[in-house]
Amino acid sequence: MQAPSPTSPWFDFNSANDQIEAVHADLPDRKAPIKAQLLGSLEGYLHQLLPAGSKKHGRFVVGDTSGSKGQSLSVDLTGSKAGMWHDFATGEGGDVFDLFASVWGLNTHHDFGELLQRLEDWLGIAPVRSSDTKPTAPIVDELGAYSAKWDYLDADGQLLACVYRYDTEAGKEFRPWDVQSRKMKAPDIRPLYNLPEIVKSGRVILVEGEKCADALGSIGIAATTAMFGAKAPLDKTDWSPLKGKQVIIWPDHDEAGRVYAQKLLAALPSFGVASVTVLSIPAGKPEKWDAADAVAEGFDVPTLLEGDVRPAIPSFALEELIADKSPMPADLVAPRVMTPGSILVFGGAPKVGKSDFLLSWFIHLAAGEDFLGMSPSGALKIFYFQAEVQYHYLRERVQTLAVSSDLRARAGRNLILTPQLRLLLNSEGVEQLARAILSKFPDGPDIIAIDPIRNVFDGGSDGGGENDNAAMMFFLTERVERLAKLVNPDAAVILVHHTRKLPKKQLEEDPFQALSGASAMRGFYSSGLLLFRPDESRTERNLYFELRNGPALPYKLVDKLDGRWMELDKNSERLVNQDYGEKLDAERRRKHDVILQILFEEAKSGRVYTMNQFCQAFENSAGLGGETTIRRRLDVLSTKGYIKFFRDAEQYGIAQSARTKYGFMCVEDMRIAGEHDVVDPETGEVTSSVIPVLPSHYKCRSTAAALPVEDPQIWIYYEEGNP
Template identity: 35%
Template sequence: MNNGAPYLDFNDAGGQQEFSSVAEQHHEKEEIKARLQSQIESVLYHLLPAGKVRHGQFFIGDVEGNPGESMKVELTGEKAGVWYDHAAGSGGDILDLWARSRGMDTRTQFRDVMDDVRGWLGESVRLPPVSMQPTQRREPPMDELGPHTGKWDYFDTNGQLLVCVYRYDPPGRRKQFRPLDVRTGKWQSPAVTPLYNLPGIIHAAEVVLVEGEKSAQALIDAGIPATTSMGSKGQINRADWSVLQGKRVIIWPDRDKAGWEYAQLASQAARNAGVREVSILTPPEEKPEKWDAADAMAEGMDVRAFIHGTPRQEPQTRKRRIRLMDWTFDRYDGPPPPREWLVEGVLPLGVPGMVAAIGGAGKSMLLLDLCIKVAQIHTGNPIPTEALGGPLVPIEGTAVMLTAEDDQDEIHRRLNLLVGDLPDPRRLIVIPLPNAGGAMPLVAMGREGPVLTDAYEEMRQELLEIPDLRLVVIDPLQSFAGGDVNSDPAAGSMFFAGLGRIAAETGATTLVAHHFKKVGSKPIHSASEAREAIRGTTALVDGGRWSYALWEASQDESIKICTQLQRSYERDSVFNGAVVKSNWPVDKAVRVYVRESSTGLLQDRSVDLAMRISGNEDLSKSLVMALGKAASNGQPFTKTGGNGVFERRSELPGDLQAFSKHKIAELIDSLLRTGRLVQCVAPGSHIKKWLDVPGGEFALGVGEFQLGSGAE
């Protein structure tokens, strides 16, 4: 043995006379092993049906098939089938695992292991010469386990012997069981195992189910119909429970965690078999750990009185995560709910996303400014607040920002530059981690892969307690992700899964600041190139449902923009920005941001540039006034169509009448993006198309059409 792991010792494989040499045995072993490796997942689910595949590995509680994750098995490459049980400190290859899970020993039963595998592979097995075939039931093996300390026989309902189970208690080691399948003469359990004491329970209306043959036999000796399943709780699903159909089943669990788990799994199996009713006894609190029915008999307890007089519990009903019939088409009948926005037409409410840029671009300041603007919103204020190329929806709420790179003093200085007062200071929460306990990883690498941490759960619970939460900002991503989100797609997916859960449960938008890759001096020319520049795997960008990127304008472009804005050129002062990924139709226009020298904040100057380039700032004011006046007179315009601005241009001031249709559309779009105009729903309509100024009668929903308006 090596670290408790079994191995194939061909020198000890006595009685295998059909082999001429150890070399032949080794060749057969490698041939069988390769065939098992080629269909490794099917093999593992056959041997250990309670296991799970995750992150390229197979996880199970132990070689006996108990649920859990203490043992893992490799699924790929030359190591496919190699396993290690961390709890037991043992391991081996796929043949070792086959033997151990089937109650066999590769050292003394090599031929049986090979024949068992070949039988599963669909081959006929080679039998020993007639002179060597056993004429009677095999004797229990004598090896390093020593003599057996217990034996229990399983019969069918007619009293025919099916399986003998031997118990061993080797010094200093865990108890072990070896089943002998009488029909095949092999040291293994049958593919489908019988329940214990079938002749004694077949006609009983009430049956006591315990864990282990020793406890079952103790109750049987007292005249109580009792049974158990063969093997550990991980092999429960291999048992034939049909004999319990229509019966009352009382489960007497061992007094420990494993006993309760066995009771729950067995109760589900019994229910699936159609039992009349099932309940679980509650072991007395004063009894020691692992106390069971055999102990009760040894103590002289009146077990009948205990079974029928002690409190019982109903088995836990496994809650379904999804009920398919709850999601039929009629759930989606009727008009869909309107999409909610944090920034109208740009950033939806209640979604996870990111804002990415090179280091030093000013994304932290931009996100802090966004939090401030959310907290500043005062319902009823007709003046729209703008951010990221659109107006914020005027609904009051709370914004939370967690920053790992700036301390309290720096946050204080920034807030002093950006905001003087708030309607309610409690609606802006900014946590500088350097002053609040340091790093707070929300994702960490566990043994089985990335997992959400306790810190994530604590933060989630805190956020759930804020009733009007609108925005959560995490800055930057790498400081909050314990896993390598840049190279591990699973870590990035787990991070955004956590953000998505917070967004779904709170209804708030959750944004994370992230960096670009280091691309040297290569410039970015478009939004698509900016998306490709975001650091990490594609799964990281895809994990969020919305991404905004900021990239530096070229020097020539920056100088040109500064000249047009009548300000001196400064390096790193002009950036382009756009939505580069969204799961919904949004405004993906490229905006121009220029750093404000007094605050360091990037400000959207797209409209200013458009107005200065065209020289029509005064005309835009005239257009706003004209459209607002038309709406107040009950004759509002629409953007296009029969009541479109271009179609009714004869009603506009003289200079505007000369504008082309395309030019007017551009001007209307810029005024809508900046919130100087809004599109409204008119009485009796469901479509936002009528133009008005913020605070106008149609904007407030009280406007009425007057004769000659052309209203539909």
């Protein structure tokens, strides 16, 4: 039977209330086609039902059945569980019918007939009756008979959609027909053309329009097009069948074709294509020349395809970037710590706790839980390739981690770890590791971690090490990127790397400069994390961030407390007191050094001091403070042995006397200028005479008494830990 025009409904459900009871008697017959239609375009229907939801990692997520924003409710989109859903906040769940019933406030047990009726109305499906026959594809009366028709099939040859061409007085027009909804519209998620053929081919030619794809197919070349060619919205097309394939874009020879090719160049790598290039149009070809024209004129197409192919260098005009309002890709780990296809370098010195930190982090990510303010988009699949810890010690470390049993259970299948492997990531090693990863995650992981890269590093035939920039760049491009392409180009890669020793001040100013091979690596990775212990006597670590794809993040102060990694408040009373104490210690050390230096320098000018004389002479000088403060510092220095005393000043040519308990102060290697110059008999060079000062007394630590020095040539200092 001929379908009505697109503006007319197939059936009027509001005019037949008396038919409802008869329709409800056929519930089993009506359920199957409704379910098939829902599952056939499930993602599109879910976006209509719950507009605040989004697709993440193969699932549709939303806050709840009322349509709130969030990720508590998850719906499987593919596979045998397509349509199954679960709300982790409430524990509710079920199949696709239960979901629609919950959103619409119905009960599948008591209101199933009403649910089917509403679904039929919502989907535009006629209730099944014996007199009905399945509508055929429409013929649009006002446009006349179609001049061409192309069928879009799935990989198994089942019809998904049709595109009709009409040649009108105003020009050619194209109208799509969606088989699932039986409506004159494009499917919500549009398939590629010629799927049964392109899924079998390693190389696919991407053209503009079905006519060009058919022309290439007629000479044995696998080709496809998006529905509507250059006008196809990229975000509504399912590009996944091109994953792992070599794609050659053959644009029409016009401005629209060139713009479309540039957009494809930028978009297709994110869908996992092995390579994407643009065909160079032969010189002298007319405007709008395309693949169908090439076949029609007998052009040597195979030679053209094997010849000059332009490299994939996408470029965009400023106005294009400003006009593009498409949503940003979802972060794998927010905020912008890991994005799809990114490379993160995690660095730190030996024994700073990198592996323990990573294990705790990965368990949280695999369970879909936040960790130190870093939020995963869901429960992430992680393959942790580590080359340091043997199996039994890895097992022991994992079992002793202080994480809850619930967290372990949720992460259990999502985190795969290797024991210590002696595997070099050369060409063969990359393929071997890729096979191991895909055996655990057939659809590919979300994160691949390599710990540490120094144990698996391959710098190429020149044999360069990890500190060689050329070797490091070879490893990153030919080994790390290739591994990601083999298992999942959208996966984030974490490279665990050691840091070189840098001065503390320089490390704090630019911590990522400490990464070995930094100049090559820092120009390559997307984000970096660095774990650094600023004080070896304390357990706190600084966690630094460097993000190329997002705004700067302040460093975090973290520590492992009771077996769990926690973020500390930088302004907490304990830490503030520690910092304040350190500042006081530093100031005391400064004053000690200044006092000793003054005594040393003054003696060279022939001036020496008792304690009282020094306090009076240098009060409020050189930052030493008042007389009382200086006296305290002198008491400490003399008690610790840094200052000793001599009483006979005349033997050093000093006509100076004073009443003092201890005598004049002296320090190690102190020398007093003599009265006479010394003349070298051979050279005649005149130098000032200096006399070494040797102590005669020291201050007793126990009684503060002035006691004679046993050996004035030996200086003993009494610091903490030195009895």
